[in-house]
Amino acid sequence: MTRRHQSTRRALRIHAAAAVLALAAFGLAQTAVAQTMPTPDSPPLAARVNDPVWDRADALVKQMTEAEKLLMVHGYFPPFADRTPGAPLDDMIPSAGYVTGVPRLGIPNLRESDASLGVANQVEQRKGDTATALPSGLALAATFDPQLAYRGGAMIGAEARAKTFNVLLAGGVNLTRDPWAGRNFEYLGEDPWLAALMAAEQIRGVQSNHIISTIKHFSLNPQETGRHIIDGVIDEAAHRESDLLAFQIAIERSHPASVMCAYNKVNGDWACENDHLLNQVLKRDWNYPGFVMSDWGAVHSTVKAANAGLDQQSGQELDRQIYFGDDLRAAIDAGEVKQARLDDMVRRILYGVIQTGLIDHPTPANEQPIDYEANADVAQTMAEAGIVLLKNDGGALPLLATARKIAVIGGRADYGVMSGGGSSQVRSVGGVQEYAFEVGESHGFVRMTWHKSSPLDAIRAAAPNAEVVYLDGKDRAAAARAAAEADVAIVFAWHWQTEAEDSETIDLPDNQDDLINAVSASGKKTVVVLETGGPVLMPWLNQVNAVVQAWYSGQRGGPAIANVLFGKVNPSGRLPMTFPARIDQAPRPEVPGIQLQKAVEAARFDQRQPPAFDSWEQPYVEGAAVGYRWYDQQGHRPLFPFGYGLSYTDFRYSNLRVEDGDRLTVSFDVTNTGRRAGADAPQVYLRAGQARPTLRLIGFEKVELQPGQTRRVTVTAEPRIIADYDAANPGWRIAAGSYPLYVGRHVGDEALKGSAHLNAWTRQP
Template sequence: MSKGFQLALLSASLLAGMGTTGGVFARETPLSTARPDARTRAEALVARMTLDEKIALVHGLFPPRAKGKTVNELIPSAGHIDGIPRLGVPLVRESDASLGVANQVEQRKGDVATALPSSLATAATFDPEIAHAGGVMIGAEARAKRFNVLLAGGVNLTRDPWNGRNFEYLGEDPLLAGEMAGAHIAGVQSNRITSTIKHFALNAQETGRMVLDARIDEASLRESDLLAFQIAIEKGQPGSVMCAYNKINGEWACENAHLMNDVLKRDWGYRGWVMSDWGAIHSTAKAANAGLDQQSGQELDTAIYFGDPLKADVEAGKVSMARLDDMVVRYLTGLIETGAFDTAMPARAQPIPYARHADVAQRAAESGIVLLKNEGKMLPLTRTAKRIAVIGWGADVGVLSGGGSSQVRSVGGAPIEIPLSSGAASSFARITYHASSPLKAIRAAMPQAKVTFIDGRDVAAAVEVARSADVAIVFATQWTTEAQDVPDLSLPYGQDALIAAIAAAQPRTVAVLETGGPVLMPWLDQVPAVVQAWYPGQRGGPAIANILTGRVNPSGRLPITFPAAASQAPRAVPVGLDTLTSLEAQAAANPANAAQYQLKSYPVDYVEGADVGYRWYERKNQRPMFAFGHGLSYTSFAYRNPVVHGGKALSISFEVVNTGRKAGVDVPQIYVARDGSAAPMRLAAFTRISLKPGEARRVTLTAEPRIVADYDTKLPGWRIVGGRYRIALARDATDRTLVSTTTLDPATMRP
């Protein structure tokens, strides 16, 4: 085992045991100032390369379709770029890695990895330390498996509750998403592995993701999705940025000079490289000149654009030699800055302490599970409950995971795995469960009780089991996946009717939701307790049981708004889904001419602009079912003696007191808006603090200045208008119990 690997594992172990007090993750040195010799070193290497060597580094193989194209071993995974041994340029192997080292449809037979809970669950912790620990763990396993570039760092904001990929991302708020993504990326790269940040930008839905044109004005884009990317890049310093499939304001993301050259490389001073998403390139010279540095997974594109065509364009002067040199320099700079360049890949797979890493996953799950409702203090389950009915298909063997490129083959195997017979995700996704049984975990946590299981497919039989018990726990699931959006926000397979029937027969009913995002709950008034478990990862069973029984006090907070009705969201259904469904039906009816029934580019207008998620609800004066930031505890907290400061920076100091009888974790949040403005309030700072019963602690939160500011396209840059500002010390985005005002000085900041 290498020293670097040992240090990475030690770091994961230490982080797993760290406390969770304090504020957002500490700011690290910006990429633009870290290791100032990295680009100079990269330039010296490129000066010694031939044209063919340069070209070879700016396009990569897709191993499942590229056998025999390299003298090096091709590990089935996402990508492979040969090195240049004579110059010491390393071989690069890339793996998907949002939730663990991915192995989607078991390309690598028998290869397992630790599966974190969904990114939404991690975001629900409001704890960058937990995100960092997860990144450290994934990076350590990746290095042990001989990968040195991870396609992690998903930070696309949730604009629509039905997006099939919401579970991979970090919610709807740019500050929360940026802080959490930055911490995760920094954790990955602590193993001297390069992480990406993705998908740049506005990859906000899966329906039509390869062709849609995302439309939004510049100021709104800067204040929302781009701000999330900007914060995450500052915090995490990723070696690479991955551009998206879709268009933005008429230009393909991987051909968008404004995004890549103007915003990323000029305004933000980004020094690493921009890689394409797999199958996202449409041109050679245009893409290269617009700022794309590398073609990824070339076999998934219609041509190897950055191979011989790029060489020909360089020789013809359509792409300058200086631009090609910059492409290669950026690639090498990203590898050097993150340590991947100088850290040898092990010759063979290394041992991994999976049990220790599973603790990291369980801690994330327990900290991210959200107690949505607890009427009459139904939870935690008391030791007086002698008969417990556990109801729900799959709850006896495991917990659900999301589908697509992030799919982890977790330790313990997949007790349920169902191939898809159709749909855009059918080639690389399966409905998969992790082998972590909630039923077994509940039985272990409550040995004094008789715990009966029924899968719920026979509703009448399930009702009888529930009626004869003291408590009924209903597990409900909603599978979501990359490449497909859910058609609506209802629980599938009649589960809403099942929950309603159980609740009608058993007044002490708990609903546990394993979903990829928000769902509607027509039965909510009938059910006294609701637990949002997300996709809880490979230790999901014990995590859920610990929350239900009170061994762990719930502390998760919603990183995404749960609407009371689909009509509350800016778009009630996936834009383009009707057209896509019609075309698929026509193609099925005419298989000989199926190619002509392809979805063409179409606009998606983001009418909410920068008012994503909870800001949209405030702007429209709509009350959601559960607000962003909402989450209950088995204890209670009070905020006392707030003192607000203004001037050059907005901050608030206050006392947090645990007024209950249990130790617990609170997540104070502050929201700000200019006094007299109609603009919705914005999350400007947050922290996570653990307190014993009766313990009090004084906390100071300072607002992120770009949240207080507006983006001014005429500067261009950020402008804080001088004057009075409102600041809400809150438990969620709708809480206005404690609102103060202060005066801020005018200020401007660079883009």
């Protein structure tokens, strides 16, 4: 058994036991809400006075019985709902969640589906039900195109509605702080501005279908190993300037009906009973009117969670008990939770139901037809726009359709393209191939999966006159011989990542580095196509001619990759994460807690008593200097910087103009100086910060240009991206002064240099 397969088996075991094992170890202290805060049962900042949505929600709450209210604040996990007496099993769709509505008042039942990359059906709970599988979140972020994010969200939302779902657990905006993190592929990169814009447009697209989208996982949820026990430690200013800023901007721009709180602790309190995060930041400072739902298995208490701002317990069968049912009623009777707080919980849920238009445009009772072909076109467009050309020595790409012999090697390219694992897994139209392993109690939640979209078939279609041979790469000598006999060798390499487990290494598994070295040593043109969930190390980089970062490319990944290889599509993707040259360049070279997790797992599955443990503190030493900001501060030269990506044409920037003072606007010309039409993503960076200056992306724009065409690009900076957060005197501050900036193709590319002279600026939280 390979090391990767052993790791896969661990991931499956961890998921099956996670909710029971990790949660069972915790003591749940009951603490009071700080007296300095507004009471959690009152409307936020009295801002609802002139809000007709709030008025409608309030009117419905006044007509509801206590029993009806209590039904709305806890939801079922349909696969296990038969364990719960009285569960409305006949009305449930096998899926992520179900919340009982109030039919007599027109309040719909909420049918919830996982939805990061499409309408999920991970282990085929719904036999035969397929959906369109989008590329991974990082692939979407790599497009640097918010319009594509909207299209993808609108497509997922339309499919969900047609399948009678009305809540999508979408909108992942956690910043990717570590290259090895298992869920990086679902998220939108390391920069708060890029992540916020892309998440906001995806959420707006989902909710354009009159259904609810979440934004998740609130907050500081950057790793999977030990996610049920880790206590993320970060100072408030750093948190506000990084992950929280991404959430804040995305919420302001998209108005998601729900915020999903995370598994982990933040500065000592579980995220789903964290008064600072939920009551103070989200509901008071940001004036958020919607509801907070828990992640599945993330609730630890009744009184503390309710008073700290949690509005709905999700997937209750995965928690130790139903905290927001009879226990909540008892807490209200005892005066530990006010009746007004229960009303506020329900009012917020109804606010989301009304705001999105769901109550006025309920989802159909029966499934509706779906144009899967049109939706697949959206997935393919996104995949093509997100592919990043990392290396192209000597114009190795695009390949000529007249090539005589092509060797395609490895990566299961004969079958399809890799998918990330976990709750985002879509059973795509066209089929999937799965690799699950016998792992005791596992329910198969995590499976290594390929979408049936063969790059090999697409390459043969693109080069009909060529002899295209395929080898699986297991025999390196045979692969090298095939490469030597061909005009070009295309090696498909993979690195699988999944929810529930972080990667122990960012090396390519299963000796793929040796395979690439053997093929490149043949002396023939070698192209490497990477299907990965994030950064990987490339010790063979100097030996190959071209490298294409294809990510997890979704159900039309095969044709998308071939179109880029043969030049039908000019690559325009840009890296949304820094690729380190060495793992020790990252803030955390090893997954925190991985040895503890292994010990707990071994004890559990050897039928021994797991060692006693509680959460451990994990300081985020980089603070707000996430990703490229960390590399810049430390003076590290990465393998490939944030924002990097090549094209089959060339672009020139000129005529920089900076308008500053009270507001910062940067404009410049972009010219396609090459012979091909192509898209560019020019980026504007500024160095700011009083305590420790950091480099910050303040704007970008995706620009499509014909050869010789010039377009003026104008970027207006969001002040909070430039500002420091002052926790002592709460609010945002920009100090008057001069700030260096540049326009470039990526971090460190100072194609146009300038400075901004800004006036002092302040804003409340």
